[in-house]
Amino acid sequence: MMGKYLVRRLLQIIPVLFIISFIVFCLVFVAGDPVALMLPEDASQEDIDQLRTSLGLDRPFHIQYFTYMQGLLQGDFGDSFRYNASALPLVLERLPATLELAIAAMFVAIVIAIPLGIWSATKQNSSLDLLATGGAVLGKAMPNFWLGIMLILLFSVTLGWLPVSGRGTFAHLVLPAITLGTGIAAEMTRLIRSSMLEILNQDYIRTAKSKGIHDFFVVNKHALRNSLIPVVTITALQTSTVVGGTLITETIFSWPGLGQLLIQAVNTRDMAIVQASVFVIAFMVILMNLLADLIYKVLDPRIKYN
Structure with a gap:
């Protein structure tokens, strides 16, 4: 009985983490454009647009979320631009x-x-x-x-x-x-x-x-x-x-x-x-x-x- 209970609780973790990931992604999406912090203040609009495109930030919300979930299922949250390394x-x-x-x-x-x-x-x-x-x-x-x-x-x-x-x-x-x-x-x-x-x-x-x-x-x-x-x-x-x-x-x-x-x-x-x-x-x-x-x-x- 306890084994079945443990399995059921572990399976319940999956949808909870899915909901949490969606909420976090939405909050991050509306938090602002990180490109402005990654480039110097005198950066041209062309440089800004190029970096935004390379990071995939110019794509629609659902495309960005789908890409994010693909990486998440593989344990990949993307790279930190500050440390220039994988985040996880x-x-x-x-x-x-x-x-x-x-x-x-x-x-x-x-x-x-x-x-x-x-x-x-x-x-x-x-x-x-x-x-x-x-x-x-x-x-x-x-x-x-x-x-x-x-x-x-x-x-x-x-x-x-x-x-x-x-x-x-x-x-x-x-x-x-x-x-x-x-x-x-x-x-x-x-x-x-x-x-x-x-x-x-x-x-x-x-x-x-x-x-x-x-x-x-x-x-x-x-x-x-x-x-x-x-x-x-x-x-x-x-x-x-x-x-x-x-x-x-x-x-x-x-x-x-x-x-x-x-x-x-x-x-x-x-x-x-x-x-x-x-x-x-x-x-x-x-x-x-x-x-x-x-x-x-x-x-x-x-x-x-x-």
Whole structure:
């Protein structure tokens, strides 16, 4: 049953990616003429028309889209005029750096959110609960770019403990991961708290307590596992937030990842890079949602795949 479900979900990815590719192509088509950026300001109209013709930009929309899809089916998104190289390898080259930052940010979020959410739920209406919920609201409200700049000013400029930018050592990863993970931790903390409060009021939890089982085991063995299903859901949904957050975070910290490449491509209208980047990001988000569905079965064997 699970195998059939997995095959069906993988087949559903195809039309989703097709729709995404069409939307991205339409947005790129109306974004403007990249030829104006590829030639100097004193270029003649003849040079402009010649370059536009060589790139196929003078053809009708449906012809351009058909050509684009032909290349897409072969894994070819075209060449980047800025790097004078195929777009997809350039994107895949930057992908490991983005994945490294995203995984580190999710680790930071989980390390902060799970203990804080549990403590907040078990100490409901206490000063610790108010502090945790208040911190979660504050963390959710703080923009990533502002938090990143403040961390740079404190730990890099003032204290000199951590590097300002770049990638290479663990020290370079700390500030970007904290910047990106804080907002995710805030969202997860609130969800874990509400989920734990609901679970702790269930009859089987009261029965476990009445048997004299220590609160630590009741919370961490019985309540926590059952409260993790909505957490897995929000974690999967946060994938798009993490990837979107890397666009800003990588720019602030000069992190050489996919986000920084995409921002530069948008500014220079390097459409091949834009299309390849968005396609890869969309594929990552879809796979994370599929992975979340599979984790449900591990957390709760009662879930059936129909």
